[in-house]
Amino acid sequence: MNVSPGNGKYKIIAEINMIPFIDVSLVLLIIFMVMTPFLVKSQLKVDLPKAESAEQAANEKDMIDVQIDKDGAISVNGQTVPPDAVEAALRNVVLDVENQPVVIHADREVPFQSVVTVMDAAKKIGVAKLGVGVKQEIPPPDKKRRDTISVQPR
Numbered sequence: 001m002n003v004s005p006g007n008g009k010y011k012i013i014a015e016i017n018m019i020p021f022i023d024v025s026l027v028l029l030i031i032f033m034v035m036t037p038f039l040v041k042s043q044l045k046v047d048l049p050k051a052e053s054a055e056q057a058a059n060e061k062d063m064i065d066v067q068i069d070k071d072g073a074i075s076v077n078g079q080t081v082p083p084d085a086v087e088a089a090l091r092n093v094v095l096d097v098e099n100q101p102v103v104i105h106a107d108r109e110v111p112f113q114s115v116v117t118v119m120d121a122a123k124k125i126g127v128a129k130l131g132v133g134v135k136q137e138i139p140p141p142d143k144k145r146r147d148t149i150s151v152q153p154r
Helices: 019-041 054-060 083-093 112-124
Strands: 064-068 074-076 079-081 102-106 130-133
Touching (some): 079 083, 102 112, 112 130
Parallel strands (some): 064 102, 102 130
Antiparallel strands (some): 064 074, 074 079
């Protein structure tokens, strides 16, 4: 009994069927498209400060500055307060919850729980403008290399 690939009732299929692969790919694409809005909503929105003109300096007088040290010490406008009294301290300092910004400056090594505690206290009293301050790193000035030789045409 000789079976040849081309002769007979059944032929050998030597090509890859791409339809199941495309079906699975489209189902995964639909799942990712449906899940993306839920993932975006669950993220924490942080408005980073931006450098602006002198109008920004006028708003800095009204800004409430909350600083968190790497040891966990919290100070509101320069006054040190315990973590459980942050809400009361902010309630005493914030005069206009709609327009007065509260900016949190935290050390790089601070546990994030301390920052969330301050954010939670600010949101409980109804602060509408809440921001996180960052330290702007100034790049070192470019130094001209002295080992280069300039050649002038004659």
